[in-house]
Amino acid sequence: MISDWDCITAKPFIARIVIVEMRTSQTLSVDWSDPQSGHYIDQIWRKGVARTPSFCTLTGTRIRPGDSVFQPRTDEMYVPANRDYMLLAAAVRKD
Structure with a gap:
């Protein structure tokens, strides 16, 4: 059975993302x-x-609820505009 989620594709996203460390x-x-x-x-x-x-x-890559991810740090005083974006933890190299 195909769910609505299976029909969703990633939108083209133009950003410069560099993992510094x-x-x-x-x-x-x-x-970012x-x-x-x-x-x-x-x-x-x-x-x-x-x-x-x-x-x-x-x-x-598709992210499902429960996947290990990195997201921008937020708190009551700091809510960045990119707060909803995610990086799959498995995609981050640990050299």
Whole structure:
């Protein structure tokens, strides 16, 4: 049986994403730039679990709820415009 999710494809996404460094096993430093979200230098992304379906902004690979992902750090005082984007943890090289 095909679900609605199986019919969704990744939208073309124009962004410059550079993983500067893996600071810890749970955090990345990312340089991010795109026309809608803006430019973030040395933005901290934290590892967590995807709560909603999405696509990896690095690879275009489908992300399902429960997958291990990195997302921009947010809190009550800091909510970046790119907060809903995700990187699959498996796509991040750990050299």
